[in-house]
Amino acid sequence: MTRSSQLPGFYKKSIDERRAFVREWAGLSEEEAASYAFPPGVDPATLDRMIENVIGVMPLPLGIATNFQINGVDRLIPMAIEEPSVVAAASNAAKVARDGGGFLAQTTAPVMIGQVQVLDVPDPVAARLRILDHKDDLLAASNAKDPVLVKFGGGAKDLEVRIVRSARGTMVVIHLLVDARDAGGMNAVNTMCEALAPEFARLAGGRAVLRIISNLAIHRLARAHATFPAAALATPTATGPEVVDAILDAYALAVADPFRCATHNKGIMNGISSVVIATGNDFRAIESGAHSFAAWRAGEVDAGTVILPLTTYEKDKNGDLVGSIEVPAPVGLIGGATAVHPTAKANVKVLGVKSARELGEVLAAVGLAQNFAALRALATEGIQRGHMELHARNMAVSVGARPDEVDRVVERLVRDRQVRFDRAKEILDELRRGAPG
Numbered sequence: 486m487t488r489s490s491q492l493p494g495f496y497k498k499s500i501d502e503r504r505a506f507v508r509e510w511a512g513l514s515e516e517e518a519a520s521y522a523f524p525p526g527v528d529p530a531t532l533d534r535m536i537e538n539v540i541g542v543m544p545l546p547l548g549i550a551t552n553f554q555i556n557g558v559d560r561l562i563p564m565a566i567e568e569p570s571v572v573a574a575a576s577n578a579a580k581v582a583r584d585g586g587g588f589l590a591q592t593t594a595p596v597m598i599g600q601v602q603v604l605d606v607p608d609p610v611a612a613r614l615r616i617l618d619h620k621d622d623l624l625a626a627s628n629a630k631d632p633v634l635v636k637f638g639g640g641a642k643d644l645e646v647r648i649v650r651s652a653r654g655t656m657v658v659i660h661l662l663v664d665a666r667d668a669g670g671m672n673a674v675n676t677m678c679e680a681l682a683p684e685f686a687r688l689a690g691g692r693a694v695l696r697i698i699s700n701l702a703i704h705r706l707a708r709a710h711a712t713f714p715a716a717a718l719a720t721p722t723a724t725g726p727e728v729v730d731a732i733l734d735a736y737a738l739a740v741a742d743p744f745r746c747a748t749h750n751k752g753i754m755n756g757i758s759s760v761v762i763a764t765g766n767d768f769r770a771i772e773s774g775a776h777s778f779a780a781w782r783a784g785e786v787d788a789g790t791v792i793l794p795l796t797t798y799e800k801d802k803n804g805d806l807v808g809s810i811e812v813p814a815p816v817g818l819i820g821g822a823t824a825v826h827p828t829a830k831a832n833v834k835v836l837g838v839k840s841a842r843e844l845g846e847v848l849a850a851v852g853l854a855q856n857f858a859a860l861r862a863l864a865t866e867g868i869q870r871g872h873m874e875l876h877a878r879n880m881a882v883s884v885g886a887r888p889d890e891v892d893r894v895v896e897r898l899v900r901d902r903q904v905r906f907d908r909a910k911e912i913l914d915e916l917r918r919g920a921p922g
């Protein structure tokens with residue numbers, strides 16, 4: 486019998502009814518269906534209001550990165566991520582940075598860009614000036630849409646008009662620059678853009694279509710820098726200064742080669758995204774913003790460069806490694822999931838951040854820490870050894886090792902450098918037969 490995925494009224498059912506339906510549909514066992522259960526302390530009704538057709542939760546491990554000192558303040562960093570080694574790497578990097586005085590971080594004002602696209606404008610250059618002639622009135626009209634934001638010092642602060650040549654003709658694109666204060670800004674910006682679009686269209690003499698925030702948040706940046714003392718970087722086979730040079734070589738490849746740069750920036754986002762997720766912020770917005778910022782800045786620096794690392798490394802006069810990062814940080818503490826999700830709220834409390842800007846500073850510091858840790862590992866012993874033990878542990882559990890057997894299976898997998906499912910099974914069988922390891 487064919488089944489239909491068209492489920493009229495599915496959204497009206499209770500969480501339990503939806504879950505029972507999906508269980509039946511997929512033939513899930515009781516245990517599999519139970520993995521969707523809400524943990525104690527998480528109110529199903531809260532999560533049911535957050536998205537549609539909720540059937541349960543998908544928990545991610547939440548770890549705490551240690552050793553972080555940012556602008557002189559010690560912070561514990563909650564990180565939600567599925568990938569092994571990320572939390573440990575961030576903690577280790579923060580320890581080295583601590584020896585060099587910790588992370589110093591800063592942010593720009595939390596200004597987001599809203600875009601309004603106006604088409605069919607006969608005289609785009611003059612239209613630009615007609616809109617700019619009315620700037621003060623247009624900003625006032627935008628601000629009338631969100632008096633609360635204005636009361637807290639935010640609101641529409643400026644506007645820019647761009648002329649964009651596209652495959653479908655020349656377009657006038659207005660950028661409304663809105664200080665979102667402690668919010669992500671999505672709602673405030675979109676509301677203002679939708680409200681102002683008819684007036685922009687009238688002034689331009691065209692028709693307005695798209696009215697939406699831009700994730701390329703070039704005005705809402707977080708920055709951090711730290712010194713990683715060469716003396717702390719020595720390994721059994723390389724001196725500290727040699728490691729500094731190896732890291733600079735690794736960084737140079739990311740600058741010169743987009744294929745390496747993509748991975749370099751991915752490692753940065755391992756840190757940033759896991760804090761963004763832990764605080765209930767929109768990680769897709771941050772990811773999109775970070776990667777497009779890396780490309781946008783590359784174009785600004787040199788038209789032939791397609792993407793640049795979000796971090797920079799230099800050697801200071803003492804021969805120590807100095808790392809810095811600059812990245813868009815459009816995160817909020819109010820108005821989104823951060824304010825309603827119980828775990829996100831707890832995580833914000835653990836972080837101890839009181840403003841979206843402070844959260845941005847944390848993100849920048851964690852991104853830099855994560856990137857330094859990756860470069861250090863890659864430039865010395867490689868990342869596999871660190872990964873291997875955690876990977877082996879997962880593998881031991883997945884072949885059915887009991888808690889009292891896991892350590893012995895892991896030890897042999899790592900010792901033989903063969904972290905494979907078939908080997909884990911063989912080792913477990915041997916252990917159970919009492920064969921010598």
Ligand code: MEV
Pocket residue numbers: 568748749750751752753755859860863868
């Ligand atoms: C893995 O998730 C991240 C790294 O590949 C980052 C990098 O190569 O810089 C280790």
